[in-house]
Amino acid sequence: MPGIVIVGAQWGDEGKGKIVDLLAERADAVVRFQGGNNAGHTIVREGVEWKFHLIPSGILYAGKRCIIGNGVVIDPKVLIGEIHALRARRVDVSGLKVSANAHVIMPYHLLLDQAGEARLGKLQIGTTRRGIGPAYSDKAARLGIRIQDLLDEKILKKKITAALEPNRLALRPYALDPSLDLHAMTEQYVSYGRQLSEYIADTSRLVWDSLEQDRLVLFEGAQGAMLDIDHGTYPFVTSSNPIAGAACVGAGVGPRDIDEIWGVCKAYATRVGAGPFPTELTDEVGERIRETGGEYGTTTGRPRRTGWLDLVALRYAARLNTLSALAITKLDVLTGLDQLMVCTRYLGAEGAVFEDFPYHQSVLHHATGEYTELEPWSEEIGECRSEEDLPQAARDYLSYIADFIGVPVALIGVGPGREQTIWTPAGADTLVGRAASLASS
Numbered sequence: 145m146p147g148i149v150i151v152g153a154q155w156g157d158e159g160k161g162k163i164v165d166l167l168a169e170r171a172d173a174v175v176r177f178q179g180g181n182n183a184g185h186t187i188v189r190e191g192v193e194w195k196f197h198l199i200p201s202g203i204l205y206a207g208k209r210c211i212i213g214n215g216v217v218i219d220p221k222v223l224i225g226e227i228h229a230l231r232a233r234r235v236d237v238s239g240l241k242v243s244a245n246a247h248v249i250m251p252y253h254l255l256l257d258q259a260g261e262a263r264l265g266k267l268q269i270g271t272t273r274r275g276i277g278p279a280y281s282d283k284a285a286r287l288g289i290r291i292q293d294l295l296d297e298k299i300l301k302k303k304i305t306a307a308l309e310p311n312r313l314a315l316r317p318y319a320l321d322p323s324l325d326l327h328a329m330t331e332q333y334v335s336y337g338r339q340l341s342e343y344i345a346d347t348s349r350l351v352w353d354s355l356e357q358d359r360l361v362l363f364e365g366a367q368g369a370m371l372d373i374d375h376g377t378y379p380f381v382t383s384s385n386p387i388a389g390a391a392c393v394g395a396g397v398g399p400r401d402i403d404e405i406w407g408v409c410k411a412y413a414t415r416v417g418a419g420p421f422p423t424e425l426t427d428e429v430g431e432r433i434r435e436t437g438g439e440y441g442t443t444t445g446r447p448r449r450t451g452w453l454d455l456v457a458l459r460y461a462a463r464l465n466t467l468s469a470l471a472i473t474k475l476d477v478l479t480g481l482d483q484l485m486v487c488t489r490y491l492g493a494e495g496a497v498f499e500d501f502p503y504h505q506s507v508l509h510h511a512t513g514e515y516t517e518l519e520p521w522s523e524e525i526g527e528c529r530s531e532e533d534l535p536q537a538a539r540d541y542l543s544y545i546a547d548f549i550g551v552p553v554a555l556i557g558v559g560p561g562r563e564q565t566i567w568t569p570a571g572a573d574t575l576v577g578r579a580a581s582l583a584s585s
């Protein structure tokens with residue numbers, strides 16, 4: 145019963161969508177297990193662009209079972225919008241299933257997210273303002289509205305009333321906001337429930353069924369390890385756990401159901417929003433990476449902060465996730481740089497040196513990278529389809545990363561297209577790689 149988890153190994157936006165899209169072809173089901181529509185990814189298929197925020201990109205395979213698990217927080221308006229957009233482009237969405245236990249983002253969560261950020265002033269987290277944090281807060285406070293509640297108007301109204309009460313003060317400035325009218329809100333969300341009812345299911349059971357029948361299940365993480373609420377750069381993090389351990393909780397399976405864990409990372413580093421970023425480049429090299437890599441948020445359009453690959457953070461992510469394989473994306477973006485660096489240690493105040501990711505917030509805030517210079521390459525690599533096709537310097541770059549992290553590189557992205565991917569021998573030897581070769585033989 146192969147279960148494969150795919151997670152972001154940096155600060156999100158690593159290109160997980162593209163990797164999931166590639167692997168989904170061989171999977172029976174794709175399950176999202178945390179986050180919400182703060183995530184976003186763009187898939188290019190035969191020159192056509194697709195953008196997703198909630199629905200796993202596996203949906204592009206007709207009838208593929210795509211599950212939004214209990215650990216996700218769902219803005220039903222966004223979900224319904226995505227369903228309509230896919231249908232309008234004649235995509236078969238019959239495989240979509242939404243957990244009845246997933247929590248719902250309500251209009252007051254959006255307002256509270258904005259108000260919270262405004263109150264923090266200079267200390268802003270730089271959230272996506274999609275109401276993610278307040279929805280998870282209500283979940284923990286046992287005041288959340290779940291997808292199943294949208295199917296019962298009476299219960300829904302009671303629960304909204306209970307949830308609004310503790311937030312009365314914070315919401316006072318929005319008292320006249322029509323989106324907060326109890327009756328209108330209940331009616332609106334009951335209508336969402338009606339539109340979603342055909343997709344609502346006991347998704348934990350569905351996942352178990354697939355695994356039980358020995359079918360491949362992909363667990364798709366959103367964001368990345370460094371944005372994990374427990375292990376990331378708190379408080380500059382998201383409000384869920386994007387690491388592999390959360391796949392079990394957020395999909396409703398046990399740890400023994402997971403067989404492989406793939407970490408996706410870019411060949412360099414990016415971050416959106418505030419918070420420490422020890423390898424940040426604020427010079428023209430950083431600007432060049434941003435432009436070449438198209439580093440602007442899919443969800444908010446914000447320019448992403450860019451930097452050299454941070455191997456200290458990546459090794460930490462590999463440990464937190466017990467990564468079994470690395471997928472390195474956007475290697476082509478580094479082509480033509482005059483200088484190529486990777487961060488191998490952090491330097492702190494008073495000459496302190498950190499081989500490992502520091503647990504203390506103040507240390508991390510002052511840490512800067514110590515770098516190892518590697519050989520750059522200038523050859524275009526977008527047409528390379530095997531490791532041997534890559535320039536020696538690019539191959540050395542990949543080997544350096546794999547050796548430092550202690551995790552083999554399984555897949556390499558050399559451009560935005562689906563076909564612009566290289567499977568390494570180590571990748572071919574994974575569960576997915578073996579399934580792929582079986583499928584093609």
Ligand code: IMP
Nearest residue numbers: 156157182183270271272381382416417
């Ligand atoms: P929130 O998840 O909207 O609460 O935002 C919290 C932090 O996580 C902010 O720094 C966001 O920029 C960041 N974040 C949330 N989702 C993503 C993502 O999908 N990619 C990158 N950063 C994200």
